[in-house]
Amino acid sequence: MGCNTMAKDILVVENLKKYFPTKKKGLYVKAVDGISFTVREGETLGLVGESGSGKSTTAYNVIGMYGVTAGKIYFKGVDISGDAGKRPLSLKKDLQMVFQDPGTSLNPQRTIGQILALPLKVHKIPGEGERLEDRLIQLLETVELPPEYIYKYPRSIGGGERQMVAIARALATNPSFVVLDEPTSALDVSVQAKIINMLIRLQKQFNLSYLFITHDLSLMRNLATRVAIMYLGKIAEIAPAVDFFRSPKHPYTQMLLSSIPVISGAEEEMKPKKVPSRGEIPSPVNVPPGCGFHPRCPMARQICLEVDPIMVETIPDHFVRCHLFAGAAEAREVVGA
Amino acid sequence: MADASVAKPMSSAVGAESIVQIKDLHVGFKVFGGLLKVLNGVNMVVGRGEKIGIVGETGCGKTTTVKSILRILPGEARIFHGEVLFQDKNVYKMHPHELQKLRGQGASMIFQDPTAALNPVFTLGEQISEIISHSGTQPEGKKEAIKILAVKAFREATLPDAERMMETYPFQLSGGMRQRACIAMALATPRDLMIADEPTTNLDVTIQDQVLRLLKNLVDQRGMSLILITHSLGVARETTDRIYIMYAGNMVEVARTAEIFERPLHPYTTGLLSCIPKLTGGGVAEGIPGRIPDYMNPPAGCRFEPRCPKAMERCKKEKPEFVEVGKDHQVACFLYYQVPQNGVQHHG
Amino acid sequence: MTGTKGEELRKRAKEKRSERFRRAWYKFSRNRISVVGLVMVLAIVLLAIFAPYVTPYPKHAGAFVDFMTGSVGPSLKHWLGTDVFGRDILTRVIFAFRGALIMSTGVLVLVVPLGVVLGLIAGYLKGTWIETVIMRITDVFLALPPLILALAVSALMRPTLFNSMMAVCVSWWPWYTRLIYGMASSLRNEFYVKASELTGASKPHVIFREILPNCIAPIFTKMTLDVGWVILTGASLSFVGLGEQPPKAALGTMISDGAKYLPAQWWIAVFPAIAIMVVVLAFNLLGDGIKDMLATEEGS
Incomplete structure (x- = not known):
C-alpha cells in the first residue's frame, strides 16, 4: 500500500489481527480483523471509528500493551510484532503514547514531578552533570506549564493541564513516534483547541509522527495528513485528508460525515446528505457475513451479503473497501459522478 | 449599577x-x-x-x-x-402535592449516562410501569392500560420489538438503545x-x-x-x-x-x-x-x-x-x- | 535553575500539604460519631499508657490479695467494684487495655506488611503460577475459622501474651492478602499503571510506587477496624486461658473468672465485658470516620 511515498514509512502494519477469546469456546471477539496501513515520517495518520470499531485495540497493539494474534508491525523497518512484554528499552523510548483520559492515566497518588521523572530515570536521560529537576522544569516549559507544578498532584490541576502533563511524559524520552488515543475527547472544546495546537507545534519542533485515534472527523480535517476509517475491526477507507473530505467514497464514511453536528452552512454543504444514519455497529463477536457494514448500508446489494470486499485503490493513495468500487472502471465512474 | x-x-x-x-x-x-x-x-x-x-x-x-x-x-x-x-408558580413555594405534580406531569428529565439512570435489577417494563403509575395520570391498578402505554412509548422511541423490551434488562441493550429507553420513559405520559x-x-x-x-x-x-x-x-x-x-x-x-x-x-x-x-x-x-x-x-x-x-x-x-x-x-x-x-x- | 528555586518550589508545596491535612480533618469531622470514636480511642490509649498514674490502685494490677475488701459491689471507693481477691476492677480493666493494645499493635505490625506484600504480588501477577501459589495458600488459611486456628496454635505453645499474638497473626494475614489482591488485580489495569509499564518501569516500581499508594486508604481503614477485632479475639483466647497469665490483668481472664460468680457478683464479669465492647466500638467508629475521610479525599 502507498508505494508512492515521498517521506519514509516509520510504521508499517500488515494484515494485523487481534482476537480476544470469549467465555464460549471457539468464539472470538474479532477486535481487529486484518488491517494494513502505514504512517510516514512527520505525518499524522488519523484512525477514525466508533466505539467497538477496534481503533483503540490497534493503538494498544502498536504500543505493545498486548501481543498480536496475526500479522506484522514494522517500526523503522524492524519487526516489533513479537512478544509485547519483551520489547527492548530502546523501542519503548522511541514509541510513546498519550491516553484518552488524563484523569486515569496519571497516578493520583504521585506528584507531577514524580510522574515525569519516571521515564527519565528508566531511560537514564539526564546525563552526567545534568540535574533531574532542571530537565523536569524544561519538560513542563515544553508544554507551557509553570515549574511549581512539579510538586502538585494531578487532582489539583485542570483537565487540560493534566493532559499537557501526560503529553510531557510522552515526550520525556524524545520519542519519534507518538500514539495519541483520543487525547482530547474528555476535554472541553476551548481546552481541546489549545492541546491540538500544542500537538501541532510539538510535531514540527521534534519531527514527530502521530497515530491519532479519534472518533471526531471534524478534528481530523484540521489535523491529519491522512485519514483511515475503521468499522468492525477493518479499515473501510483510507486517503489523504484533503481528498478524503472532498470526495468521501465508502457509504459508511458518508454516513459518519452526514451525522456530524456542524455550526455553519458552509460545513453543511460538505456533508453528503444521501446517507442518513441508521442501525448500530454489531457486536464484534457476531460479525455479519460478507461486508460487515451491509446491515446498515443503504446501497447494499446481494454480493455485499455474501462476499467481504477487498481494498481497492480508486485514485492514487485513496483506498476503499467496498463492492461499489470493486472494478477500477466502475470506481472511476462513481468518482466522476 | x-x-x-x-x-x-x-x-x-x-x-x-x-x-x-x-x-x-x-x-x-x-x-x-x-x-x-x-x-x-x-x-x-x-x-x-x-x-x-x-x-x-x-x-x-x-x-x-x-x-x-x-x-x-x-x-x-x-x-x-x-x-x-x-x-407561573414558584417552584420553591409549592406544596408537596404540587411538586409531585410538577415532577409527575409537568416536566421530565433524561441524563447523560443512561446506564446510571436505569436500575440494573429491574426490567425496562417494570421501570416504565412504575413511572407511568406514579405520574398521577393513570388510575391505580389499571395494569393493562399501563402496559399498553408502555409498549406504545417504546415503539415511539423506535425501540425494536417493543413488547419484548418490556422483559429486557438494561444491560442487554447498547448505549444508544438505553438512551432511547430513557426517552421512552420520560415521554410515556404527557408532559x-x-x-x-x-x-x-x-x-x-x-x-x-x-x-x-x-x-x-x-x-x-x-x-x-x-x-x-x-x-x-x-x-x-x-x-x-x-x-x-x-x-x-x-x-x-x-x-x-x-x-x-x-x-x-x-x-x-x-x-x-x-x-x-x-x-x-x-x-x-x-x-x-x-x-x-x-x-x-x-x-x-x-x-x-x-x-x-x-x-x-x-x-x-x-x-x-x-x-x-x-x-x-x-x-x-x-x-x-x-x-x-x-x-x-x-x-x- | 538554581537550588534556591527548588527550595522555593518545595516550600510552596509544603503549604499545600498542611492544606490537605485541614481538608482531611474537615471531611473526618463532618460525621460527629467518628469524632466520638476518635475521642474514645485517644482516651483508651492514654489511659493504657499512663495506667500506673491514673488508676486509683496501681498495685491491684498484679498479684494482690486483700480478702477484706473482696467482692465489693460498685461504690465511690471502687467505682466498678472489686473481685474476689479484693482487687479494684477499674484498675485492672485499665491495665488490661495495655496488654490488649500491645497485642493488637503487635499483630498488625507483623500481619499488615506480610499480607499486603503477598496481596500486591499475587494481584499484580494475576494469571501466573505465583498468583496461584499465594492465593491457594491464602484460601487454605481463610477456610479455617480464625478463632479455632488461633486456639489450635496457642494450645501447641506455652500460653503467653506473645504466643497468643503469634496465634492470631497466623489466622489474620490472609485477610490483608485477599483485600489487597482484589485491589491490585484491578489497579494493574489502570492506565497509569499501563503507562509506567510501557515506558519500561521495573516490576518493583510498578508494584510499590504505582499500585501500593493507591491501596493505602483501604489498608488504613481495615487496620483501624482490626484493632478492635484483634482485641476481641485476644480476649476470647484469654477467656479460655490462652494469653496473658494471671496474676496479670487480661480482659478475657477477668470475664471467665467473674463468670463463676454470676449473677450475684455480676460486676466482676460484666464491667470487663462492657470494656471490651467499648474498645471494639471505639475503633469501629474511628475506622468508619477514616474510611469517609480517605474516600472523599480521593474523590475530590
Whole structure:
C-alpha cells in the first residue's frame, strides 16, 4: 500500500489481527480483523471509528500493551510484532503514547514531578552533570506549564493541564513516534483547541509522527495528513485528508460525515446528505457475513451479503473497501459522478 | 449599577405564555473552606413549545440551573436569591402535592449516562410501569392500560420489538438503545417540558444523530418544550430554536439559533465558536486562555473578564446584565452597553 | 535553575500539604460519631499508657490479695467494684487495655506488611503460577475459622501474651492478602499503571510506587477496624486461658473468672465485658470516620 511515498514509512502494519477469546469456546471477539496501513515520517495518520470499531485495540497493539494474534508491525523497518512484554528499552523510548483520559492515566497518588521523572530515570536521560529537576522544569516549559507544578498532584490541576502533563511524559524520552488515543475527547472544546495546537507545534519542533485515534472527523480535517476509517475491526477507507473530505467514497464514511453536528452552512454543504444514519455497529463477536457494514448500508446489494470486499485503490493513495468500487472502471465512474 | 443593567428575563418574542422562568437565580454549594458561588444571577425563559439549548463548558452551572427547575438540587446547595417559576408558580413555594405534580406531569428529565439512570435489577417494563403509575395520570391498578402505554412509548422511541423490551434488562441493550429507553420513559405520559442533560455525550456520532432526531420529532409531535443541555454548539444548532450561552454561572448571550451562529457578540461566544474544529478545515483557534474561575473567589465584576481579550476597566468592577441588541438577542457584556446597534432599542 | 528555586518550589508545596491535612480533618469531622470514636480511642490509649498514674490502685494490677475488701459491689471507693481477691476492677480493666493494645499493635505490625506484600504480588501477577501459589495458600488459611486456628496454635505453645499474638497473626494475614489482591488485580489495569509499564518501569516500581499508594486508604481503614477485632479475639483466647497469665490483668481472664460468680457478683464479669465492647466500638467508629475521610479525599 502507498508505494508512492515521498517521506519514509516509520510504521508499517500488515494484515494485523487481534482476537480476544470469549467465555464460549471457539468464539472470538474479532477486535481487529486484518488491517494494513502505514504512517510516514512527520505525518499524522488519523484512525477514525466508533466505539467497538477496534481503533483503540490497534493503538494498544502498536504500543505493545498486548501481543498480536496475526500479522506484522514494522517500526523503522524492524519487526516489533513479537512478544509485547519483551520489547527492548530502546523501542519503548522511541514509541510513546498519550491516553484518552488524563484523569486515569496519571497516578493520583504521585506528584507531577514524580510522574515525569519516571521515564527519565528508566531511560537514564539526564546525563552526567545534568540535574533531574532542571530537565523536569524544561519538560513542563515544553508544554507551557509553570515549574511549581512539579510538586502538585494531578487532582489539583485542570483537565487540560493534566493532559499537557501526560503529553510531557510522552515526550520525556524524545520519542519519534507518538500514539495519541483520543487525547482530547474528555476535554472541553476551548481546552481541546489549545492541546491540538500544542500537538501541532510539538510535531514540527521534534519531527514527530502521530497515530491519532479519534472518533471526531471534524478534528481530523484540521489535523491529519491522512485519514483511515475503521468499522468492525477493518479499515473501510483510507486517503489523504484533503481528498478524503472532498470526495468521501465508502457509504459508511458518508454516513459518519452526514451525522456530524456542524455550526455553519458552509460545513453543511460538505456533508453528503444521501446517507442518513441508521442501525448500530454489531457486536464484534457476531460479525455479519460478507461486508460487515451491509446491515446498515443503504446501497447494499446481494454480493455485499455474501462476499467481504477487498481494498481497492480508486485514485492514487485513496483506498476503499467496498463492492461499489470493486472494478477500477466502475470506481472511476462513481468518482466522476 | 448602570441604567442599562436592568435584568430583562422576559423576552418579548418568546410569546405571552412561558413555561419556565428563572429570575436572577443565585445558587451556592457549601463545601470545605467556604461557599462555591456557582449560579450568579441566572435569567432564563422557556416558552411553551419552544426548544431551548443551554450551551457551556464543564462546570459552568448548566446542570445546576435545570436541577433548580425540578427542585432536585443536592443537599449542600443553597439558594440565596431569585426565583424559579414553572407555569407561573414558584417552584420553591409549592406544596408537596404540587411538586409531585410538577415532577409527575409537568416536566421530565433524561441524563447523560443512561446506564446510571436505569436500575440494573429491574426490567425496562417494570421501570416504565412504575413511572407511568406514579405520574398521577393513570388510575391505580389499571395494569393493562399501563402496559399498553408502555409498549406504545417504546415503539415511539423506535425501540425494536417493543413488547419484548418490556422483559429486557438494561444491560442487554447498547448505549444508544438505553438512551432511547430513557426517552421512552420520560415521554410515556404527557408532559409539558422535557429536560435533556447532555443526552448524547456518551454516544457515537451516528447514534447521536439518530437519538437527536428522535428526541426532536417526539418533542415536536407533542408540542412540548425542550431544554437541551449540551457542550456542543453543533448539537444545539441542529436541535433547538433558541440558544443560551452560559459561562461560569451566568447566561452571557441568548439569541435565536441561526442568529447565534451568524452574529455571535459576546467574546466568550465568539471564542467558543472559533475553537470548534470545522469540516471546512483551516485549523483551530488557539483556544480561550485561562480556565473557569474559582467559584470560591469568583471575579467581582464580569466573570469572563480574566480570560476576555476585550476586557475593559469597567468589567473588573461591575457585573454586566443582559441588554437587548437585536430581535430576541440579548448579550451580557459592557461592549454592547453604550453603542446602540442600528434600529435596536436600548432598555434601561 | 538554581537550588534556591527548588527550595522555593518545595516550600510552596509544603503549604499545600498542611492544606490537605485541614481538608482531611474537615471531611473526618463532618460525621460527629467518628469524632466520638476518635475521642474514645485517644482516651483508651492514654489511659493504657499512663495506667500506673491514673488508676486509683496501681498495685491491684498484679498479684494482690486483700480478702477484706473482696467482692465489693460498685461504690465511690471502687467505682466498678472489686473481685474476689479484693482487687479494684477499674484498675485492672485499665491495665488490661495495655496488654490488649500491645497485642493488637503487635499483630498488625507483623500481619499488615506480610499480607499486603503477598496481596500486591499475587494481584499484580494475576494469571501466573505465583498468583496461584499465594492465593491457594491464602484460601487454605481463610477456610479455617480464625478463632479455632488461633486456639489450635496457642494450645501447641506455652500460653503467653506473645504466643497468643503469634496465634492470631497466623489466622489474620490472609485477610490483608485477599483485600489487597482484589485491589491490585484491578489497579494493574489502570492506565497509569499501563503507562509506567510501557515506558519500561521495573516490576518493583510498578508494584510499590504505582499500585501500593493507591491501596493505602483501604489498608488504613481495615487496620483501624482490626484493632478492635484483634482485641476481641485476644480476649476470647484469654477467656479460655490462652494469653496473658494471671496474676496479670487480661480482659478475657477477668470475664471467665467473674463468670463463676454470676449473677450475684455480676460486676466482676460484666464491667470487663462492657470494656471490651467499648474498645471494639471505639475503633469501629474511628475506622468508619477514616474510611469517609480517605474516600472523599480521593474523590475530590
